[in-house]
Amino acid sequence: MKVTIVGAGNVGASCADVISYRGIASEVVLLDIKEGYAEGKAMDLMQCATNTGFNTQIIGVTNDYSKTANSDVVVITSGIPRKPGMTREELIGINAGIVKSVAENILKFSPNTIIVVVSNPMDTMTYLTLKATGLPKNRIIGMGGALDSSRFRYYLSKALNKPSNDISAMVIGGHGDTTMIPLTRLASYNGIPVSEFLSQEALDKVAADTMVGGATLTGLLGTSAWYAPGASVAYLVDSILNNQHKMIACSVLLEGEYGQSDLCIGVPCIIGRNGVEQILNIELNDSEKEKFAKSVDAIRNMNADLASVL
Ligand SMILES: NC(=O)C1=CN([C@@H]2O[C@H](COP(=O)(O)OP(=O)(O)OC[C@H]3O[C@@H](n4cnc5c(N)ncnc54)[C@H](O)[C@@H]3O)[C@@H](O)[C@H]2O)C=CC1
Numbered sequence: 001m002k003v004t005i006v007g008a009g010n011v012g013a014s015c016a017d018v019i020s021y022r023g024i025a026s027e028v029v030l031l032d033i034k035e036g037y038a039e040g041k042a043m044d045l046m047q048c049a050t051n052t053g054f055n056t057q058i059i060g061v062t063n064d065y066s067k068t069a070n071s072d073v074v075v076i077t078s079g080i081p082r083k084p085g086m087t088r089e090e091l092i093g094i095n096a097g098i099v100k101s102v103a104e105n106i107l108k109f110s111p112n113t114i115i116v117v118v119s120n121p122m123d124t125m126t127y128l129t130l131k132a133t134g135l136p137k138n139r140i141i142g143m144g145g146a147l148d149s150s151r152f153r154y155y156l157s158k159a160l161n162k163p164s165n166d167i168s169a170m171v172i173g174g175h176g177d178t179t180m181i182p183l184t185r186l187a188s189y190n191g192i193p194v195s196e197f198l199s200q201e202a203l204d205k206v207a208a209d210t211m212v213g214g215a216t217l218t219g220l221l222g223t224s225a226w227y228a229p230g231a232s233v234a235y236l237v238d239s240i241l242n243n244q245h246k247m248i249a250c251s252v253l254l255e256g257e258y259g260q261s262d263l264c265i266g267v268p269c270i271i272g273r274n275g276v277e278q279i280l281n282i283e284l285n286d287s288e289k290e291k292f293a294k295s296v297d298a299i300r301n302m303n304a305d306l307a308s309v310l
């Protein structure tokens with residue numbers, strides 16, 4: 001199985017690292033516009049092979065899309081990340097043009113591929129990719145919910161003082177500081193509602209910390225995070241390539257689900273070899289519905305800014 005990752009920067013390289021280390025794909029192509037950069041990242045990663053024991057072949061190329069031909073999955077991480085104090089939405093001006101041209105180039109050589117969109121503002125970049133390529137909706141998947149849900153589980157694990165892997169929790173809605181919806185009502189510690197163990201105040205703090213999880217890391221690191229984003233993309237790619245049918249919150253085109261159409265937003269999906277195999281239209285309570293509607297409005301406003309590139 002072949003995976004191309006466009007953008008060999010922090011997230012792209014970290015994703016290649018996890019994919020190869022875990023043997024998720026036999027071939028990874030890293031492509032970047034910066035001369036020699038992807039080649040260097042690929043060489044560095046390949047020099048891990050003997051000490052970590054993987055067999056994936058990683059190659060790096062500078063803007064040579066012919067080397068990406070017949071990729072099963074393409075991950076788009078190209079574009080700029082935010083700096084402390086910025087929102088993801090502020091990246092649209094530069095990233096929209098990059099994502100659109102990358103998606104068009106990819107399709108020339110991998111017409112049957114599934115595209116995973118990572119570049120921010122991710123929900124709008126996913127919508128742009130869908131509109132620019134005209135691909136069926138099951139083949140365009142925005143990655144944000146996998147990461148936000150892992151952060152939600154991290155903050156719950158800290159509040160509970162229990163391992164993250166014993167916690168089940170999901171974040172839906174937009175991948176933005178104010179648009180995420182951590183589904184606290186449905187979160188559980190080994191099947192027991194977390195509200196059995198944590199006060200409403202503590203749960204509210206966990207939700208608030210989760211929503212600004214990316215901004216917190218950006219403030220600490222000076223650029224946005226990459227280890228958990230890279231691992232989250234690899235988790236999603238694994239479910240696609242190995243047909244795992246995992247339930248993962250992904251940004252996908254809605255056509256009536258949750259009462260919405262013509263936008264991409266994070267909702268629970270079943271992810272397998274055909275990409276989005278199913279969208280789960282779960283029943284939200286009134287407060288969750290209200291948050292979802294606000295998130296939809298914010299994403300629609302952002303999508304309106306695509307008029308100049310579409
Ligand atoms: N959806 C999510 O959950 C997450 C999204 N992100 C987003 O992912 C993107 C990448 O973040 P980082 O890897 O930290 O940035 P980075 O700056 O480390 O890497 C981006 C790479 O894209 C390359 N690039 C730029 N234009 C290109 C083009 N036209 N063709 C090919 N390569 C091109 C750059 O040369 C650079 O190497 C950002 O937009 C960031 O906001 C980051 C983390 C999580």
Ligand SMILES: O=C([O-])CC(=O)C(=O)O
Nearest residue numbers: 082088214215218224225
């Ligand atoms: O925070 C950012 O800008 C990058 C990102 O999407 C994340 O780490 O969630």
